Amino acid sequence: xxxxxxxxxxxxxxxxxxxxxxxxxxxxxxxxxxxxxxxxxxxxxxxxxxxxxxxxxxxxxxxxxxxxxxxxxxxxxxxxxxxxxxxxxxxxxxxxxxxxxxxxxxxxxxxxxxxxxxxxxxxxxxxxxxxxxxxxxxxxxxxxxxxxx
Amino acid sequence: xxxxxxxxxxxxxxxxxxxxxxxxxxxxxxxxxxxxxxxxxxxxxxxxxxxxxxxxxxxxxxxxxxxxxxxxxxxxxxxxxxxxxxxxxxxxxxxxxxxxxxxxxxxxxxxxxxxxxxxxxxxxxxxxxxxxxxxxxxxxxxxxxxxxx
DNA sequence: GGAATTTAGTTTCAATTGCAACCATTTTAG
DNA sequence: CTAAAATGGTTGCAATTGAAACTAAATTCC
Numbered sequence: 255x256x257x258x259x260x261x262x263x264x265x266x267x268x269x270x271x272x273x274x275x276x277x278x279x280x281x282x283x284x285x286x287x288x289x290x291x292x293x294x295x296x297x298x299x300x301x302x303x304x305x306x307x308x309x310x311x312x313x314x315x316x317x318x319x320x321x322x323x324x325x326x327x328x329x330x331x332x333x334x335x336x337x338x339x340x341x342x343x344x345x346x347x348x349x350x351x352x353x354x355x356x357x358x359x360x361x362x363x364x365x366x367x368x369x370x371x372x373x374x375x376x377x378x379x380x381x382x383x384x385x386x387x388x389x390x391x392x393x394x395x396x397x398x399x400x401x402x403x
Numbered sequence: 404x405x406x407x408x409x410x411x412x413x414x415x416x417x418x419x420x421x422x423x424x425x426x427x428x429x430x431x432x433x434x435x436x437x438x439x440x441x442x443x444x445x446x447x448x449x450x451x452x453x454x455x456x457x458x459x460x461x462x463x464x465x466x467x468x469x470x471x472x473x474x475x476x477x478x479x480x481x482x483x484x485x486x487x488x489x490x491x492x493x494x495x496x497x498x499x500x501x502x503x504x505x506x507x508x509x510x511x512x513x514x515x516x517x518x519x520x521x522x523x524x525x526x527x528x529x530x531x532x533x534x535x536x537x538x539x540x541x542x543x544x545x546x547x548x549x550x551x552x
Numbered sequence: 553g554g555a556a557t558t559t560a561g562t563t564t565c566a567a568t569t570g571c572a573a574c575c576a577t578t579t580t581a582g
Numbered sequence: 583c584t585a586a587a588a589t590g591g592t593t594g595c596a597a598t599t600g601a602a603a604c605t606a607a608a609t610t611c612c
Contacts, residue, residue: 262516264451264467268523268542269428273444274469275546276425279418282552294568295422302413313590318413320423324570327592349577349590367411374417380544392538393417395529397424403431443598462560473600476562498560498607 283373291362292336296321296329298366301355304339305363308354311344315353338362432522440511441485445470445478447515450504453488454512457503460493464502487511 264270280295287293293301299319304310307318312326319326330353333339338359344350355363378386413419429444436442442450448468453459456467461475468475479502482488487508493499504512527535 260513260516261455262451262519263455264448267451267519268526268539269425269432269519270448270469271542271546272421272425273429275542275549276418276421277469278549278552280422282549283418299413299419302411302416306410306412311590320419320426322570323591324593327590328568331592347578347590351591364409367409370411370416370418377417377545377548380548381541385541388537389541390417392530392534392541393420393424396526397420399526399529400424400427400431403427460560471600472561473563476560477599480562496560496608498605500561 279373279377283370286369286373287366291366293362293366294329294332296325297333297338298370300326300329300333301338301359301363301366302370304353305355305360305367309352311350311352313350333359428522428526432519435518435522436515440515442511442515443478443481445474446482446487447519449475449478449482450487450508450512450515451519453502454504454509454516458501460499460501462499482508 284295284298287295287298296319299321300315303315303318307314310318312323312330315321315326315330316323321329330339330341334341337356340354340356340359341351342354344352378389381389433444433447436444436447445468448470449464452464452467456463459467461472461479464470464475464479465472470478479488479490479500483490486505489503489505489508490500491503493501527538530538
C-alpha cells in the first residue's frame with residue numbers, strides 16, 4: 255500500500271477528469287456559438303437567463319449564472335453593443351438596469367436553445383432514460399457536497 | 404410541449420452544471436495549493452505527472468495533462484524558477500529537455516498528493532464504494548462520448 | 553548530401569480575466 | 583435628519599491565457 259499512497263494517477267483523479275470533461279464540452283459549445291453568433295460562454299449564459307427571466311437586473315444574474323458581477327457587466331455591455339440586449343433604467347432604484355432581449359436577441363435566443371439542447375442530447379446519447387436520471391442524481395449529490403467549498 | 408422546447412433551464416443544463424461543479428472543485432484545490440505552495444492548477448498538474456513519470460519531456464506532458472505546449476512551457480519555466488523542477492538537456496535530441504523534480508520539488512510533491520486525495524475523498528464522501536464505482540463508470544462513458552468533439 | 557518538412561519548445565502580442573478601487577444610489581442606525 | 587454602511591454596477595490595472603510566429607534541431611525525401 256505504500257506506493258499507492260504517495261502517487262497520484264492524474265487520469266483517474268476525479269477533479270481532473272471533471273475539468274477535462276467540462277472543458278471539452280464547454281469549448282465545443284462555445285466554438286459553435288462563437289462562430290455562428292459571436293457569443294462567448296458568458297454571453298450565452300446571460301442570454302439564456304435573460305431570455306427566460308426578462309427584466310432581470312445584473313445582480314439577479316450573478317446568482318443565476320454563477321458569474322461574478324464584473325463578468326456580468328462585461329457580458330451585458332458587449333451584448334448591448336451587439337444589439338442583442340437592451341438595458342432600461344429602473345426608476346425605483348436608479349442604480350439598477352432592467353435587462354431584456356432585443357428583437358434580434360430574441361431571434362438569436364430562439365435559435366440557440368435548440369442547439370444547446372442538441373449538445374446536451376449528444377452528451378447523453380449513450381445513456382438510457384433511467385441512466386440519465388441516475389447521472390443527474392449523482393451530479394446533484396456532488397453539487398450539494400461542494401456547494402459551500 | 405411548446406414551452407419546453409424553446410426555453411432552457413440553465414441550472415438543469417448538464418454542460419452548465421458540469422462547468423460550475425468542476426470550477427468549484429478546481430478553485431478550491433487551487434486555492435489550497437496556491438496559498439501553501441505557490442502552485443497554479445497548471446503547475447500542480449505538471450508536478451503530478453513529472454513526479455510519477457520522471458524524465459518526461461514537455462511534449463509527453465501535453466497528452467498526460469490535457470494542457471497545450473504553451474501552457475506546459477510556462478508552467479515548467481515557473482516551476483524551474485521556483486526550484487521545484489529541473490530540466491536536463493537531452494543529448495539524443497537537443498530540442499528536448501528531460502524534466503524531473505528537484506529535492507525540494509519531491510518534498511512538495513509528497514505533501515501535495517495526500518492533499519489532492521483528501522479533496523477527492525471529500526468530494527466522494529457521501530458515496531458508498533459501489534456508488535463511487537458507478538460514478539466513475541458514468542464519467543468514463545461521458546468521456547468517451549466527447550473524446551473527439 | 554541537401555532542401556523541404558516536421559517536431560520541440562519559446563516568445564510575442566492581443567484578448568480575457570480577476571481584483572481592487574471607484575461612483576452613484578439606497579438603506580440602516582443613531 | 584444625517585452620517586455610515588451596504589448595494590448595483592463600472593472601470594483600471596496587472597496577471598493569465600490563446601494564437602500565431604519564431605528558433606533550433608531532427609527527419610523525410612529526392
